[in-house]
Amino acid sequence: MAQTLTRKQREIQDREQLILQTARDMLTERGYLGLSMDAIAEALEYSKGTIYNHFSCKEEILIALAVETMSKRSEMFVKAANRPGQSRERLAGVGVAAELFVRLYPEYFQVEQIIHSTSMWEKTSEKRRSALRGCETRCMGIVAGIIRDGISRRELELPEGASPEDLVFGLWSQTFGAYAIIATSDTLEHLGINDPFTAVRYNINRMLDGYGWRPFSTEFDYLGLFDQLLEEIFPEEQKLIRGSFAL
Amino acid sequence: MAQTLTRKQREIQDREQLILQTARDMLTERGYLGLSMDAIAEALEYSKGTIYNHFSCKEEILIALAVETMSKRSEMFVKAANRPGQSRERLAGVGVAAELFVRLYPEYFQVEQIIHSTSMWEKTSEKRRSALRGCETRCMGIVAGIIRDGISRRELELPEGASPEDLVFGLWSQTFGAYAIIATSDTLEHLGINDPFTAVRYNINRMLDGYGWRPFSTEFDYLGLFDQLLEEIFPEEQKLIRGSFAL
DNA sequence: TGACACTTGTGACGCTCCGTCAATAATTGA
DNA sequence: TCAATTATTGACGGAGCGTCACAAGTGTCA
Structure with missing residues (x-):
């Protein structure tokens, strides 16, 4: 029985x-x-x-999909952040995870945007909503942790009045914005942007340089590190996106 | 007759x-x-x-709304970019316009995201679609123009292989991402981000510093300039958002 | 003015999809 | 074996989209 x-x-x-x-x-x-x-x-x-x-309604399915995917994302973040090294290198690892994530699950941005934009949020259960928030918080926490690590290692000083979370917000908006734009514009080339993913890596490095996070991107080849970390941390996942560069 | x-x-x-x-x-x-x-x-x-x-369908109404709003936005960009001054100051003016825009038309982000995310794009007329793209291109062109101006004035050098458009993309993703996050998360405070709008200004300044765009934010009070430009360029619009700081 | 052509407005209709619920079938426990 | 519990079903009501045959309005000209 x-x-x-x-x-x-x-x-x-x-x-x-x-x-x-x-x-x-x-x-x-x-x-x-x-x-x-x-x-x-x-x-x-x-x-x-x-x-x-x-599922009590259509939105519950959507949010369940989002939770499933986001939880994969936070696992990837953990995996990347656990790699030892200098703070900014570790952050680069998380960057690799973030980029890999959008390539593996491009539909996630669709789901997320629908969830937030169609006033469906209220119809979903508190349980799933908080699960989703949990993943989000976890991802942000990992990044904030690396930033704090960088500060304590004296590889980075934040200016007066700026909290680690403000920088996290910068990284978050930069990547979220870029990937959302990439996912929804069918072509960025006509705007003169030929390789948006590289542009994102580049722009973020510039921002971190602006924050004075050492070693600077002029002293260290973060772009090279990116590809190296991709193979090192995510050998399996990497195979899945081989050759699908252009999204 | x-x-x-x-x-x-x-x-x-x-x-x-x-x-x-x-x-x-x-x-x-x-x-x-x-x-x-x-x-x-x-x-x-x-x-x-x-x-x-x-309107032949619901989506046409939505995209018409988007065009209406975006065209206001590009007007605001033009107005801001026309103010004389150093290149980075002028960009700050456009930043003011961008921020003011999202405060005046917070619903725009909803509309834009719905248009792009619900596979409605195909149902809309080519005429309106290209109108919307036109506004977008115009806004980007203004920013690219300022960047080129900065280069020719020797206030900024782009590194090898980077085009002005890549930097435009960085500014665009940063602001779009941030405002989309602000508009859709009911509260950012629980994540430790108390003043997201200031954080955006701050992060963008850091990125521009990272690009070596002079004068650096350590040499010039861009945050102060922001408020000044707001009053100077958009005295009327500014009144409308008085006191509605928190969005 | 009145007859005719043409433009604009109407709302009932067919369709699709959501979410419900009383009826039915399957499973469990004794 | 049979009653109680649990799972499954699909017809149904309701809401919204987009259509179209018909009605009302407008302009033209003898």
Whole structure:
């Protein structure tokens, strides 16, 4: 009985994964408007009611997808930040993780923007919302930790009145903004931006130089380090994006 | 007859504005999901068909709103860039315009994100799409122009392989990302970011310092200049946001 | 002025999708 | 075996989009 019960429960849990996977595929292939509860039910050959037993509304599915993906992201951040080295090198590792992430999960930016922009936020459960916030906080915490490490190692001094979080915000906006622009503009080339990913790396290095974070990008080849870290920390993931440079 | 015809045409044109205004209000008040064609028709006491004579679908209204707003933005950019002075000062003026813009039209970020994220882009007319791209290009061109001016005045040298557009991209991502985050997170304080707008100004200055754009922010009080420019270039608009600091 | 062509406005209609819920089927426990 | 509990179903109501045949309004000219 406990046997059967758990089997059933396992079955249900597996189905939840199945639903999410189907939803993710639909979202990737046919966009937000192509994602419908009826379509998911039909694709999985379950009735709509069953889907609703798992997720109380469409938004719950979306936010669940976001949580799934974001939690992968924070794992990648941890992995990168754990590599020993100078503070700014470690931050470069996190940068690699961030860039790799958007290449592996380009649909995430779609999901995130929809969640935040369509006033669906309120309809979602507090549990999932806080899970998502948790991932966000964790990612930011990792970066803030590296910054504090840099300060204590005297590789970086923040000016009066600036908190590590302000710098985190700078890095966050820079990357988020850039990746969101990259993901939503079909072409940046007509604007004269031929290699946006490199431009992001470059601009961030300039900002860190401006903060006086040593060694400066003039003294150390961070751009070279990037590729090196990519192979070193994420050998598996790296394979997946080989040759898909242009996004 | 020409008389009557033009009166009618004027009437129709006025109605177009009325529709857009109503749509904008609805969007601001009740979010994207609260915006419906039926609701607009009812609010204006016209039938739905009449609304559809103006805009062939909901997305057309959204993109029309975006064009309207973006064109205001590019006007503000022009106004700011025309102020004489050193290149970096002039860029600061554009920064003021950009910040003022998001405070005056916070709903724009919602609209832009929806347009790009819901696969509605394809449904809109090429005419409006290119109008929107035009505004975008214009804004970027202004910034690129200032950068080129800085280079020719020898206040800035770009490193090998970097184009002015790459720096424009950095400024664009930084501001876009920051404002998008500000607009969609209900609170940044719990993350330790108490004054995000100042943080943006600060981070951008650091990036420009990193590029070696003189005078450096250590030599010149750009943060003070910001407030000064706000009063000088946009005295009218400034009044509108008085006291609404926190967004 | 009145008949005719043309433009503009209308709202019922068909369709799709969301989320519900009473009815039905399956599973469990005794 | 059978009653209680739990899971599943799909018809249904409701909301919104976009269409289209028809109605109302406007201008033209004899």
